[in-house]
Amino acid sequence: MTFYINYTNGANLTAISDGTINTTSTSLTLIGKNFPTYGQLLNQNLVSMLENWANSTSPNYPMVGQLWYDSGNSVIKYYRGGAASNYWQDVANILYSSSTPSSPQQNDFWWDSTNQQLKYYDNRNFITIGPQTTNDGLNRVSGTNSFIVQIGGNNVFTVDAYGRVNAAYNPVVQGYGFATGTAFTGTGLTSPQTVIPAVVSINTGSYFSGSSGIFTCPVAGIYQVTGTAISLGYNSTPAPYQKIEWWKNGTTTYISCQAQNPASITSEDFDTPMIATGYVQCSAGDTLQLVMAASANGQIDNNNSTLSIRLVA
Structure with a gap:
């Protein structure tokens, strides 16, 4: 009785007569009856x-979808049809490692877990597929329902779980009130004191130290700084000078505001608002801080003081 052998899709492959074998229709030996x-x-x-025809040469009479382990190149391949040698295609080999694989094969993919990058081996070098710089793309913020989008490692904007886009996502600090008490009483303009807010309402990126009052610039750029305070009259005692000023790396930036009250102060009507605001060019690692100073007995109001820092360019 002749055996009729079909492909999986039902198409006829070959017929095998009794007492014969077929070695030319597939890579297997097809066996007839008896x-x-x-x-x-x-x-x-x-x-x-079982071994996927492991050999340094490809199996004869392959079928579409057949696997072959190329032992000469230590790679598994699949047959996609045709007679040319390039119809044996490599099955992608994906390596996961924090360091460069020691014995890569051509067409290997490597997930570089240290830099979070996918790379491809062209038989000479690993070529980065992406992201081209580390920490690009979408990064999930642990414990939140939002994504931070980064380019070149710098934060650009956020997308929250409701689809709202908040741009630009850059270092932002806002604080108010002085941690020193109800008011700062000066001892001389030559002894400035760093403003340490009683409340830091926004501290994106945690680049601002609430204990020292110092902001450390995470990237180079132009930072907009604003400080406000109210110079107080003080119990009819002359208090001619109060000042707030922005410092960069512990030195004046000349972004300051100085109030001069009358020599004789009799009421709160002589309270004077002060605003020190401007732009500072900074390098990564530079520090910014708001300082205040007052002449003897001069006071700066605590409750109505604010500071803010923002990267704008």
Whole structure:
């Protein structure tokens, strides 16, 4: 009785007569009825399939979808059809490592877990597919329902769980009130004191120290700084000078405001608002701080003082 062998899709592959074998239709030996030593041939077929025809040369008469382990190049391939050698295509080999793989093969992919980058081996070097710079793309913020979008490692904007886009996502600090008490009483303009807010309402990126009152610039750029305070009259005692000023790296930036009250102060009507605001060019690692100073007995109001810092360019 002739055996009729079909492809998986039902199309006819070949017919095998009684007492014969077929070795030219597939990479297997197809066995007809009553062929001697059929058990040996069957076992050999099973071994070939188990090892995916492991050899340095491709199997004869391959079928579309067939796997072959190319032992010469240590890579598994699949057959996509045709007679040309390039119809044996590599199955992507994806390596996961924090360091460069020691024995990569051509067409290997490597996920560089240290830099969070996907790379491709072209038989000479690993080529970065992306992101081109580390920490690009969408980064999930732990414990929140939002994404931070970064370019070149710099924060650009956020997208929250409701689809709202908050741009630009840059270092932002806002604080108010002085931690020193209800008012700052001066001892001389030559002894400025750093403003430490009683409340830091916004501290995006945590670049501002609430204990020292110092902001450390995370990236180079132009920072907009604003400080406000009220110069107080003080119990009819002359208090001619109060000042707030922005410092960069512990030195004046000349962004300051100085109030001069009358020599004789009799009421709060002489309270004077002060605003020190401007732009400072900074490098990464530079520090910014708002300082205040007052002449003897001069006071600066605590409750109505504010400071803010923002990267704008």
